[in-house]
Amino acid sequence: MPSTWWLRNPRYFLYMLREVTSIFVYLYALAFVVQFLLLADRGLFDAFRVLFTSSVFRAFTGVVLVMAVVHAITWWSLNAGVFRIRLRGRTLPPAALFAGGMLAWIVVSGLVYLLVFRGF
Amino acid sequence: MEPDTSTAVFWQFFALGGFIVALLLPVHIILFHAGVDLGLLEEDLSTFDAMLAWVTDPLVKVYLIVLVGGALFHGAHRFKYVLFDLGMRRSYRKVGAFLYVIAGLATALTALVALFGV
Amino acid sequence: MADEIILRVTRYRPEQSPLPFHEDFAVPFRNDMMVLDALAYVKDHMDGSLAFRWSCRMGICGSCGASVEGTPRLTCSTFLHEIRKPIVRVGPLGHFPVIKDLVVDMDDFMRKLQQVMPWIIRESEKPLERGEYSQLPEQVELYRQQSLCINCMICYAGCPVYGLEPEFIGPAALALAYRYNVDTRDHGSKERLARLIGRTGLWECTYVGECSVVCPKNVDPAGAIQRLKAPGAIQAIQILLPPILRR
Numbered sequence: 001m002p003s004t005w006w007l008r009n010p011r012y013f014l015y016m017l018r019e020v021t022s023i024f025v026y027l028y029a030l031a032f033v034v035q036f037l038l039l040a041d042r043g044l045f046d047a048f049r050v051l052f053t054s055s056v057f058r059a060f061t062g063v064v065l066v067m068a069v070v071h072a073i074t075w076w077s078l079n080a081g082v083f084r085i086r087l088r089g090r091t092l093p094p095a096a097l098f099a100g101g102m103l104a105w106i107v108v109s110g111l112v113y114l115l116v117f118r119g120f
Numbered sequence: 121m122e123p124d125t126s127t128a129v130f131w132q133f134f135a136l137g138g139f140i141v142a143l144l145l146p147v148h149i150i151l152f153h154a155g156v157d158l159g160l161l162e163e164d165l166s167t168f169d170a171m172l173a174w175v176t177d178p179l180v181k182v183y184l185i186v187l188v189g190g191a192l193f194h195g196a197h198r199f200k201y202v203l204f205d206l207g208m209r210r211s212y213r214k215v216g217a218f219l220y221v222i223a224g225l226a227t228a229l230t231a232l233v234a235l236f237g238v
Numbered sequence: 239m240a241d242e243i244i245l246r247v248t249r250y251r252p253e254q255s256p257l258p259f260h261e262d263f264a265v266p267f268r269n270d271m272m273v274l275d276a277l278a279y280v281k282d283h284m285d286g287s288l289a290f291r292w293s294c295r296m297g298i299c300g301s302c303g304a305s306v307e308g309t310p311r312l313t314c315s316t317f318l319h320e321i322r323k324p325i326v327r328v329g330p331l332g333h334f335p336v337i338k339d340l341v342v343d344m345d346d347f348m349r350k351l352q353q354v355m356p357w358i359i360r361e362s363e364k365p366l367e368r369g370e371y372s373q374l375p376e377q378v379e380l381y382r383q384q385s386l387c388i389n390c391m392i393c394y395a396g397c398p399v400y401g402l403e404p405e406f407i408g409p410a411a412l413a414l415a416y417r418y419n420v421d422t423r424d425h426g427s428k429e430r431l432a433r434l435i436g437r438t439g440l441w442e443c444t445y446v447g448e449c450s451v452v453c454p455k456n457v458d459p460a461g462a463i464q465r466l467k468a469p470g471a472i473q474a475i476q477i478l479l480p481p482i483l484r485r
Contacts, residue, residue: 001333001401003207008308012398015446019202025141026195026219028149029188033226035166036184037233039175045168052166061153068145075142078445082464089376101142109147115179116151116165121436128474131441131467201444209402 018074021067028064031057076101130197130220137194144187181234188230192223243267243318245276247288248329250336258336261285262325267318273328274302274313277340290340297454300390304340305329310395312454331395333404347391350407353433354415359426371423384417384462386455393449393459405438409449409459412440416462419469428473431466435474440467 006016035052038045051057080097155161165171174180200216208215245265250258263280274292281288290313292302297315304313307327318326334342364371393409394400400408415434419427434440443463450460476484 001207001398005398005401006205011448011451012446015444015448016202016205019198019205019444022195022198022202025145025191026199026223028145029191029195030222030226032152033188033230035171036175036188036230039168039172040233040237042168049166049168058153058157061149062157065146065149065154068141068149071138072142072146075138078447078464081458081461084465105143105146108143112144112147112183113151115177115183116174121433121439123432123435123474123477124437124439124441125474125477127437127441128435128471129478132471132475135467204402205398205444207402 014074018070021071021074024064024067025071028061031060072105076105130193133193134197137190137192137197140186140190141194144183145191148187175234184234185227185231189223189227192227193220196220196223241267243276244325245280246325246327247277247280247339248327249288249339250330251287251338260327269319271318272314273304273306273311273316273318273326276318276326277313277328288340289338298388300388303331303390303392303395305332305395310392310452312390312392315454331391333395333397333401334391342391344391346404347389347394347408347410350411351389351414353407354411354418355426355430355433356411356414356418358418358421358424359429360423361425373422377422380420380422381417384413384457384459387413387417387457387459388455390454392452392454393457396448396452398446398448399442399444403438403442406442407434407439409443409463410457412443412466413457413459413462416466419466427469431470431473434466435470440470 006012031052035045035048038048076098080094080101083097085092085097150158150160152165156164163170165174175184196216196219199219200212203212203215242264245263246260247263248258249261263276263284265276265279265284272295274295277288277290278292281290290302290304292314293299294301295314297312300312302313303310305311305328306313306316307321307323310331313328328340330336330340330342334344334346337343387410389410391410393413397406397409400406412434415430418424419430440463443460445460445464447460450456450458453459
């Protein structure tokens with residue numbers, strides 16, 4: 001099979017887009033680990049700060065944000081089709097599970113915001 | 121069929137990591153990188169003092185380890201299958217093993233520094 | 239729409255030519271015509287040597303699968319007028335070896351079906367006089383959707399993983415394994431799962447989801463496979479546990 005098979009139909013293409021988010025997630029996480037480890041030394045951190053505030057890195061994190069959102073939406077929609085949760089004798093429809101995932105996303109995002117700005 | 125135990129283990133990390141990334145990564149990027157550029161935040165959290173003040177909180181340390189570990193192991197596993205999808209049928213397992221090793225080392229280092237270093 | 243449609247059929251006749259080629263047939267068009275009707279017209283009136291499989295003509299036997307305009311479909315259930323093109327391309331199901339024209343070799347699929355033991359396995363059978371094994375409607379509901387599979391192999395033709403890795407067990411066989419694993423009369427789930435957690439089993443599936451899109455019976459193999467992964471993972475890592483903790 002040719003390696004361009006994912007261009008054959010829009011579903012394959014969206015699948016590939018969703019899978020490729022992982023490359024950005026992986027690379028970003030490594031970059032963040034580097035940034036975190038640089039905290040050991042102020043001079044070193046500030047030396048590398050030029051890199052982390054460069055337009056290239058900011059554009060990269062912008063793409064990572066888009067990819068993270070694509071991941072979040074596709075992840076919940078995929079899992080909504082997998083889990084079978086029974087409530088009061090009937091199986092919840094995938095749409096309800098997807099909505100639950102979106103709600104969890106909003107709540108957790110709010111908690112992280114509070115964690116960063118207020119502290120617990 | 122011989123059970124593929126290692127893939128079963130890494131699949132579990134991938135699945136758990138998928139939830140972690142879906143829940144935490146978008147807000148994380150907004151807070152630490154894109155928020156100021158997008159006009160959503162005024163304070164730049166990526167400076168030395170802002171980051172250092174933030175990572176001393178024990179809850180934040182847990183958050184950091186969970187986010188980094190989840191993102192790396194989720195990313196590594198899926199990245200490996202992207203390579204398979206692109207036709208690297210013979211080598212994707214080897215490259216995948218390399219991605220897992222990097223993920224493991226980076227997560228371990230983050231955990232060590234977060235818990236005992238800073 | 240015109241009164242005539244061009245059917246562009248992929249021909250393969252190894253005894254005459256080593257490579258497949260296309261042949262166009264101008265077929266009289268009626269609005270109620272299925273792709274299979276057009277193929278039958280060609281065979282009856284234009285070229286009796288055209289080879290394709292069919293039987294029931296009502297979407298239940300699963301023999302008439304083919305690639306129609308690049309998408310695997312049952313030709314008996316696909317209206318020509320749905321396609322809305324003056325030229326309609328019909329080829330053999332993708333990812334399978336072709337024997338002749340639209341006829342593919344099903345041996346690999348048959349082998350994989352057997353591999354997942356698609357039958358009820360009992361630890362012990364009760365004597366006949368004690369009656370049948372009864373189930374509640376909600377217990378039937380657990381596997382009903384996956385039990386509707388007609389073995390048409392259309393999901394295999396849609397699955398890029400099977401295209402890339404022919405050893406992959408594939409959607410229909412895995413969906414069938416799920417169908418028996420969630421059946422309350424069955425005791426063989428551990429044995430069955432043991433055949434799915436190797437290198438060419440569950441883990442190769444990356445949830446592209448195309449199998450569930452193209453399935454003519456709405457079996458949803460993709461969802462079924464994902465539901466097998468968590469119990470499969472637990473079983474596969476048992477080997478790492480000390481024997482006392484294994485189930």
